[in-house]
Amino acid sequence: MLRGEIAVGEWVWRAVLRHYRDLVEGPARGLHFDPAAGLHVVQFIERWFRHVKGSQAGEPILLDPWQRFWTVVLYGWKLGPGGPRRFQRGLEGVPRKNGKSTWKAPQGAYLWMMDGEAGAEVYALGTTREQAMTVYAPAAANVRRWLRQSPRLQRCIKLMEGKNQEAMWLDHVALFRPLPANDDALDGLNPHAILFDELHAQKTRGLWDVMESALGARRQPLLSAITTAGWILDGICTELLDYLKRVLKGEIEDDSFFGYWYAADEGDDPYTLATWRKANPGLGTIKTLHHMQTQARKAQALPSARANFLTKDLNIFVGQEGGWFDMRVWDQCAAPVLPEHLAGRRCYGGLDLSSTRDLTAFVLVFPPDADDEPWRVLCHFWAPQAKLDEDEGDDRAPYKRWAEAGWLTVTPGDVVDYLPVKRTVQQACVLFDVVEIGYDRWNAQSTTTELMDAGVPMVEVQQTTQGVGGGAKQLELLVYGRRLHHGGNPVLRYCADNTALLMDSNENFRPDKRRSRPNGRIDGISALCTALSRAVAPGAAGPELISLDR
Structure with missing residues (x-):
């Protein structure tokens, strides 16, 4: 990317540049990059996790290069050699159909099982139960497969099933469960990690603030949202996106905030392959070109489809300005x-x-x-x-x-x-x-x-x-x-x-x-x-x- 061989949007370019600058300037601020720690997460995913849906169901999950890069960056940066994780909050923006859930579900399992946190509590958070399950369910499906294959794991992992009862326990103390925004148990949590799916659907910052305030008792907590853009232009997602942009531009110094945002840039032609590749890092490997072509044709024909295409396939926040009909x-x-x-x-x-x-x-x-x-x-x-x-x-x-x-x-x-x-x-x-x-x-x-x-x-x-x-x-x-x-x-x-x-x-x-x-x-x-x-x-x-x- 830095050599100009891969075209990316501004906020991915700045995020990558930040990483390389920190390799040079970070030690003076007490930062240390341990790539082995990040690679450990990658290896955990690719060795133990399989696809659970679609044509690749049953096959091992092999991350795309861009997914490997951001995984290593997120988990590799430390507060000094041997110190806790640098990043505690994050915003990751990727258009739909780029494998977000397949990628994030194993990370939730890693944070639950492998992160060295006693009694870790990990929550897959969503505006609705269905949304929360999109991250939790692939992880649970893989754990279920492990339990069928390993009597030893059956002695230390308990998988609870049933609607609104879904949860996984490790040694009776570490918990991984889905958590909808309307859950009665939002107060009183002691989370080690929270993976917030589709933050764009949140109208206010109240839920984010509740989760952020609950992190204080953990050594290396993580509150990370992965999302596409949406139609709420004055919600918590756009607020955090503005914050991320200021961090990436150097206007705010916050070494604890992680993020990137794959999207078309202002002025890009939304109907060109170059723009599609810029906004969709998984195009051609995870997301099919045929899907993009189909969505683009609809967008050129229907106003509502155009707004949906810009928002969900090019990751641009779009308001409903202008009329519905030509x-x-x-x-x-x-x-x-x-x-x-x-x-x-x-x-x-x-x-x-x-x-x-x-x-x-x-x-x-x-x-x-x-x-x-x-x-x-x-x-x-x-x-x-x-x-x-x-x-x-x-x-x-x-x-x-x-x-x-x-x-x-x-x-x-x-x-x-x-x-x-x-x-x-x-x-x-x-x-x-x-x-x-x-x-x-x-x-x-x-x-x-x-x-x-x-x-x-x-x-x-x-x-x-x-x-x-x-x-x-x-x-x-x-x-x-x-x-x-x-x-x-x-x-x-x-x-x-x-x-x-x-x-x-x-x-x-x-x-x-x-x-x-x-x-x-x-x-x-x-x-x-x-x-x-x-x-x-x-x-x-x-x-x-x-x-x-x-």
């Missing part, structure tokens, strides 16, 4: 939709009732009866007269013109009168075969109760990524696949132009009012995603979720 693509879906041509057709509804002076939206989506047909959308919008009189400028919306053209129904007063809304919903159930109408219970209880009493098939849909995420994904695929006809409804277009997304740590997304254009209304898109979420729900009588490959 309106040029949206406008290509404006083929006419005539209600009389849809009479008796099966459809699904979404109802978004305004709380004060927002728009109220009722949307119907009609799945295709044949593979070559589009999905069709009918919309109804309502607003109170006060909104037309006072909010046109702030909302940047020609409400009066839409009302005159028949796209928007106006009700007297300061808030929407729900009587014409209920009447329209009931009429739709007469004209069409309405399977379900999804609604958000917020501000909807009395209205939806009255509709259900009238025989309307109302279904509550939570406005979360779990509740409407499937509908949001379907909408994006339909629009960018040019398989949606929305009739050019200008109110729906206005909502689409305003909408930005909220993504969660599981790569699900939904429309989010807070991230969307200030004062811009997104009610029509929210109702459309609600309707689509029912249309693609398991067991729905409609087509399955489409893909770009169809």
